[in-house]
Every structure is written in structure tokens, then in C-alpha cells.
Amino acid sequence: MLAKRYEAVALYLSVPLMFYLAFSKLNLWFLILPALFLLSSLRSLRGWLLIGFLSFFSSLFWIRIAMVDYGGVFPPVAYSLIALLSLVLALYQFGLTYLLWRFLRHNLLLLPFLWVGSEILRSLFPYGGFPWLLVGENLVDFPLLKYYLSAGGVYLGSLTLWFLALLPRLMGDRRKMGTALLILMLPLPFTDTARRAVPPLKIAVVQPAVPEEVKLKEEEFYAYLPRYWEVMDQVLKEKPEVVFLPESAFPFTANYLYSEGGKLLDYSEKAVVVTGLVDVRFEGGKAKPYNSVFVIHRRRVVDFYDKVRLLPFGEFVPFPF
Structure with missing residues (x-):
């Protein structure tokens, strides 16, 4: 037993x-x-x-x-x-x-x-x-x-x-x-086991590792930006075709991309920039934030995607809590 x-x-x-x-x-x-x-x-x-x-x-x-x-x-x-x-x-x-x-x-x-x-x-x-x-x-x-x-x-x-x-x-x-x-x-x-030949693509992945406590304080986050630009300048010397940045990468939202993200738009002249940004939209008279990824090329947003599966208690609070 x-x-x-x-x-x-x-x-x-x-x-x-x-x-x-x-x-x-x-x-x-x-x-x-x-x-x-x-x-x-x-x-x-x-x-x-x-x-x-x-x-x-x-x-x-x-x-x-x-x-x-x-x-x-x-x-x-x-x-x-x-x-x-x-x-x-x-x-x-x-x-x-x-x-x-x-x-x-x-x-x-x-x-x-x-x-x-x-x-x-x-x-x-x-x-x-x-x-x-x-x-x-x-x-x-x-x-x-x-x-x-x-x-x-x-x-x-x-x-x-x-x-x-x-x-x-x-x-x-x-x-x-x-x-x-x-x-x-x-x-x-x-099943598809074929290996197709694809043209080579030179990419760069930038992870500035901004501490989360800095991201939560707007002034400190803005003060962190020069370090971002230093890294981006070094990366672009290697002439990548695409540069990937993390989610919620910048202190400004997508709504202010063209007013506060001028430097980022400048970089998009040299390479396609894929970056995460918080996007605030007004739906039904209420502001609703989205955790989104944007594709920026030649100073234009050419595509975007909203994160659909959010982290419970991290990105949203489930009912009835």
C-alpha cells in the first residue's frame, strides 16, 4: 500500500x-x-x-x-x-x-x-x-x-x-x-520537405536592454535615447537591410512617431526598421492602447501588426479581477 x-x-x-x-x-x-x-x-x-x-x-x-x-x-x-x-x-x-x-x-x-x-x-x-x-x-x-x-x-x-x-x-x-x-x-x-533557395538577407537585431523600471519613468526613458542612437549608428555601419528592435522600444507612442521619432525615420532611409511601439487609438470615445509592431521604410509606416494574445495580469487584467 x-x-x-x-x-x-x-x-x-x-x-x-x-x-x-x-x-x-x-x-x-x-x-x-x-x-x-x-x-x-x-x-x-x-x-x-x-x-x-x-x-x-x-x-x-x-x-x-x-x-x-x-x-x-x-x-x-x-x-x-x-x-x-x-x-x-x-x-x-x-x-x-x-x-x-x-x-x-x-x-x-x-x-x-x-x-x-x-x-x-x-x-x-x-x-x-x-x-x-x-x-x-x-x-x-x-x-x-x-x-x-x-x-x-x-x-x-x-x-x-x-x-x-x-x-x-x-x-x-x-x-x-x-x-x-x-x-x-x-x-x-x-508534408513539405523541400528546401527552397532564398536570396540572402542581411539583418541586425538591436536589444538595448532598457531596464523596465526606466521604461516606466518617461523622463528617464527619454534620457536613455542617446544610447539607442549610438547603437543604431554602429549597427548601420554594417549596412544591414533590415533592423529589428524590441517591443515598446521607445518612450513615445506610435501617434508621435513623426513628431518625436525623427531620428528613427532618418534610420529608415538606410534600412527597413521593424520596431515595437505602443499605439493609442480612440475607439468608442475611449483611448485604447495596443502593443504593436511597425515596419518603417523610407520615412513611412508600410505595415503594422497588433499583438493579439496578451499576457494575463501583465498586459491586461482578466474579468472579474
């Missing part, structure tokens, strides 16, 4: 750890397979929810930087909010998947489809969706299998990794094993 309890604890801790490491900067992507394999052995809603909560909480704990270090939120409050967000995501991804799987009598061949369905759902709802930590993201680093992404994107990637993880469990059933292999082979005709 005691041995089974230790075994359960080991499972509840090892699976979240492998999930975390697979998505972490350590890039141990291959750990997603044993994580899914072990998860599929568990027949407990409480176990799935616990693993889901720990997996999301460990991977999203970095949000505390925006909340505590830069937002001044009381740490226990910040950690509680991250825990609540992790719980909601665990209910969506792990809880809903398991409940449907249990209803379908734990059919292993259906589990990957249920998981991907939950991924799609949480990518859309609530608050515009939260498509982070999708299992298929790990397929990018898999030799050869990464080409599956060209056939169906990240969700096909999730489906592929799930079936690969389940293959050892299906070895005792020839029919189910054959079905799983057939499903894995179906996307092959639609």
Missing part, C-alpha cells in the same frame, strides 16, 4: 517536471513523449488535474516578473493569481480531456483527438484564448517529424506526438497499433 502511494507521488511530480523541461529554455523537447506516456496510464480525474495544475504553474511562474518586479503586486497576491490561471487552464486542458476520455471508456485511440480538441478550445476561449504550451510546439525540434507541421500546423503536431507516445501501450493490440500507425502516415503526402 505504501509502495503504491510513493509510486503515485512519483508520477504526480515527474510528469509535471517533464512537461516543464520540455517547454523550458533547456529545450529538453524529447521529454514530452514520456510525459504523455505516463499521463495516459493514469485513471484518476484528481490525478490529471493535479498534474495539469503543476505543469501549468511551473511553466507560467515567470509571469511573476511582470506582476511583482514591474507591477508592484504583493507577491502572495501575484502567486495566487498565477495559481488561479493555472487551475483554469488545467480544468480546460487536463480536466475536460480526462472527463471526455472516461466517458469514452478510456479508449486510447481517442485520447489524442480529445487532447487536441481541448487545445483548440483553450486557444479560443476565454479572453481571446490562451494558446501557450501546446504539445505540438515540441515537434519543431524532432528530426524529420518536424515536417508534419507543414501539413497541419501545431495541432497536427500535438496529435502526432500523442500517437507516438501511445505506441508502446498499443503494442499488445495489433488492430489498434495498425490504426495508430495508419493515422501517423496519413499526413505524409501533405
Whole structure:
């Protein structure tokens, strides 16, 4: 009895750890397979929810930087909010998947489809969706299998990794094993493995590393600008075709680009400048800020893109908080 309890604890801790490491900067992507394999052995809603909560909480704990270090939120409050967000995501991804799987009598061949369905759902709802930590993201680093992404994107990637993880469990059933292999082979005709020749493009990436506390103080941020220009002058001596700058890179908003961003416009005469700027627009009589990226060339904004998936508690406060 005691041995089974230790075994359960080991499972509840090892699976979240492998999930975390697979998505972490350590890039141990291959750990997603044993994580899914072990998860599929568990027949407990409480176990799935616990693993889901720990997996999301460990991977999203970095949000505390925006909340505590830069937002001044009381740490226990910040950690509680991250825990609540992790719980909601665990209910969506792990809880809903398991409940449907249990209803379908734990059919292993259906589990990957249920998981991907939950991924799609949480990518859309609530608050515009939260498509982070999708299992298929790990397929990018898999030799050869990464080409599956060209056939169906990240969700096909999730489906592929799930079936690969389940293959050892299906070895005792020839029919189910054959079905799983057939499903894995179906996307092959639609994959694109061709390497196309593209003309070389010389780019420069500028990261001035402005401290966040400086960005929050307008006068100090403006005083930081000469250092920006020094870096840009050095970079443009190398004659890049495109220069990339970070998000919210300057103290002025996009609305003041032509009045306060003259130096930046001058640089756009020498190279295409891609930079992040806060853009304040008036919608319905109210000012609404957007975290946007702008493409500037020859003193003109030729394109822009608004960030759609915002960071909860960092870039927006979800209802009802």
C-alpha cells in the first residue's frame, strides 16, 4: 500500500517536471513523449488535474516578473493569481480531456483527438484564448517529424506526438497499433520537405536592454535615447537591410512617431526598421492602447501588426479581477 502511494507521488511530480523541461529554455523537447506516456496510464480525474495544475504553474511562474518586479503586486497576491490561471487552464486542458476520455471508456485511440480538441478550445476561449504550451510546439525540434507541421500546423503536431507516445501501450493490440500507425502516415503526402533557395538577407537585431523600471519613468526613458542612437549608428555601419528592435522600444507612442521619432525615420532611409511601439487609438470615445509592431521604410509606416494574445495580469487584467 505504501509502495503504491510513493509510486503515485512519483508520477504526480515527474510528469509535471517533464512537461516543464520540455517547454523550458533547456529545450529538453524529447521529454514530452514520456510525459504523455505516463499521463495516459493514469485513471484518476484528481490525478490529471493535479498534474495539469503543476505543469501549468511551473511553466507560467515567470509571469511573476511582470506582476511583482514591474507591477508592484504583493507577491502572495501575484502567486495566487498565477495559481488561479493555472487551475483554469488545467480544468480546460487536463480536466475536460480526462472527463471526455472516461466517458469514452478510456479508449486510447481517442485520447489524442480529445487532447487536441481541448487545445483548440483553450486557444479560443476565454479572453481571446490562451494558446501557450501546446504539445505540438515540441515537434519543431524532432528530426524529420518536424515536417508534419507543414501539413497541419501545431495541432497536427500535438496529435502526432500523442500517437507516438501511445505506441508502446498499443503494442499488445495489433488492430489498434495498425490504426495508430495508419493515422501517423496519413499526413505524409501533405508534408513539405523541400528546401527552397532564398536570396540572402542581411539583418541586425538591436536589444538595448532598457531596464523596465526606466521604461516606466518617461523622463528617464527619454534620457536613455542617446544610447539607442549610438547603437543604431554602429549597427548601420554594417549596412544591414533590415533592423529589428524590441517591443515598446521607445518612450513615445506610435501617434508621435513623426513628431518625436525623427531620428528613427532618418534610420529608415538606410534600412527597413521593424520596431515595437505602443499605439493609442480612440475607439468608442475611449483611448485604447495596443502593443504593436511597425515596419518603417523610407520615412513611412508600410505595415503594422497588433499583438493579439496578451499576457494575463501583465498586459491586461482578466474579468472579474
